[in-house]
Amino acid sequence: MSITADDFYRNVFHLKDENLIQELVSATEIRHLKKSEFVVRIGEVQNDVYFLETGIARGYFLDVNGKDVTDCFAFQCGTAAVSFGQLEVDVPSSMTIEMLEDGRFFCVPISVVIRLQKHYEEAMMLYNHLLIAAMKAHWELKRVLNSCTAVQRYQWFLEKYPGLIDKVSNKYIASFLGMTPVTLSRLRRTLREALKSEDKDATDSV
Template sequence: MFEKIHDYLSRFARLSEQEIKIFENSLELRKIPKKTILLHAGEICNFEAYINKGCIREYFVDRDGIELTLQFATEDWWVSDITSFEDQVPSDMYIETLEDCELLVLTRQAKENLINEVPQLERMFRLMIQRHLSKLQKRLFKTVSSTAMEQYVEFLDRYPALSQRVSQQYIASYLGITPEFLSRLRAKHLKNG
């Protein structure tokens, strides 16, 4: 259950056996069926979750009622609404499981206790947020500076297996295009090799 997250931890910190046990005891294993909304817009996010198994999407609904996918998260990634979690303000987004998921969940209180007991984990969480921010900035830049085809190719390069796990509707939503336009892009991409 903790094998993947131990590998994740080892990239950021060297912990003693006792510190690793404290970390493990702070996490709650949750098995969540697919199509479960973990967070609704308007709620305060009270978790950060490491994805041991499964696929999740974060999205918001615009004023016209259209769902816009912000990101996908799969194994070895964390999911949360950072702003809502840290500032304890209502979320603007939804977090939904797209597959059956196995999550290691850290509540806000458990995280505070954990950082007090194992201070070097604060560095891990800081680097985790920096990594997340970096990915979002790159995505924003690509969104405003690339063609739809370039964004689609970037998506395939960045997430090679995801197109087999996620519906084309969600991929189109992520790219900010219609499913019909995505079908045309896919056909053109396949034709051009």
């Protein structure tokens, strides 16, 4: 069941300042995007912050050969679907954000967000919290890509992104984890067979 903008800011972002909440609610537009639609494309100007309520989105950029590389997934309620670290007006996006399933967003103009940060300490604290969380997620991904084996990367993904393995294309997950789709498929098959073997051994021992 969908929630209201008022409930979203109170219960997801845990805001307390009533004036801030009401200003955000007044500036919020609820938008629905279908699977394969875009929040923004590379080079386009994104003048609204899209706060995810439901759905799954993928952020990607292009490598030197023009091939898209998955940079992030948005699937948790409250995630800001916006180019990393970007909170400026009229700045072209450095990435594309594409819907992988239908989604619902609470959208607030970036200009309003900037203004509210200047007038409300809680707005600045929320922005800092979201920015720090995004930085930590990107640094953790960088660490995993550079110091973990393919198996460890896959197991990390299962833990950090619960449920996405069955909802998102292997191609996108493999790109995110720095491996080929063939490697990812082989890993999934090997681990499934290992789990079946463990279950069989456990049953036989009863």
